Amino acid sequence: MIRVLVVDDQELMRAGFQMVLGAHQDIEIAGEAANGAEAVQLAEQLRPDVVLMDVRMPVLDGVEATKRIVDAGTSRVLVMTTFDLDEYVYAALQGGASGFLLKDTPPAHLVSALHAVASGDAVVSPSVTRRLLDRFIGDGGGPLRDESALEVLTDREHEVLVLIAKGLSNVEIAGTLFLSEATVKTHVGRILAKLELRDRVQAVVLAYETGLIRPGHR
Numbered sequence: 001m002i003r004v005l006v007v008d009d010q011e012l013m014r015a016g017f018q019m020v021l022g023a024h025q026d027i028e029i030a031g032e033a034a035n036g037a038e039a040v041q042l043a044e045q046l047r048p049d050v051v052l053m054d055v056r057m058p059v060l061d062g063v064e065a066t067k068r069i070v071d072a073g074t075s076r077v078l079v080m081t082t083f084d085l086d087e088y089v090y091a092a093l094q095g096g097a098s099g100f101l102l103k104d105t106p107p108a109h110l111v112s113a114l115h116a117v118a119s120g121d122a123v124v125s126p127s128v129t130r131r132l133l134d135r136f137i138g139d140g141g142g143p144l145r146d147e148s149a150l151e152v153l154t155d156r157e158h159e160v161l162v163l164i165a166k167g168l169s170n171v172e173i174a175g176t177l178f179l180s181e182a183t184v185k186t187h188v189g190r191i192l193a194k195l196e197l198r199d200r201v202q203a204v205v206l207a208y209e210t211g212l213i214r215p216g217h218r
Contacts, residue, residue, distance in 0.1 A: 002118045003030040005046060005075065007039040007062065008054040013103075017052060020107045027114065036065030043074045049118045051077045053097070055088040063091045070096030070198075078117045080105075093201050099123030122199035147210040152194045158212070160187045164200055165207035 004027060006017045014032050021027045030048040033039040037060040043051055051069055055062040066077045079092045079100040092100065098117045101110060113123040153161065156177075163173045170188065174181045188200070197203050207213045 001026055001028055002050060002114055003028045003046070003048040004114060005030050005039065005042055005048040005051045006032040007036070007051060007065070009034050009057040020110065024111055027111070036060030036062055039065045040068045043069045044072060048075050050114055051075045053077050053079050055079060055081050055092065061088070063088055063095060066092045066097050067095035076117050078113060078123060093205055096198060097201065098199055099201050122201040147212065149195065149206070150210055150212060153191060157187055157191050160184065161191055161203060161207055162213050164188065165204045165213040
């Protein structure tokens, strides 16, 4: 059973999420909040597995709420947004969100994403990730972090990190590199441990920030 806290300042949107998610027997709506401050408080009280977080809200926005919830270690956070809020989503990812989806995401994809995040994985959509990072990291300003941070990785781990940054799943990486899925999982785990990263989302951001992969890289 995955317990979800729904956070959105629009009552109609919260009702929609409740209707979609409530139709699944393995998902329980733990509660709902209309702003970031309520989200932080309820996350501490209810300790849901995943907080489904809106970005632009009154009192306390989703970016700061995400950071507080992640820092407290109470729950994992999945951010919901629209394209015109890219800058807020990037900040949320830096604050520890385990991924982001667009609000017009099909219900089946939302459910799948919640399962992934609840299991400790992260949701990184290749197209949305590329648009986001192309805009905020790839405007010609060059890497934002010293690439020497990646020197702890082996050549194979570098290859895997590049493919993670492209948004490939473990299965897809295994097929590309002719490895077993179990071996890929091992590489991913070592990459995250060596670079002291929380999940794949942070790995994607770091890969772009250090210039390991550049916007438009296929």
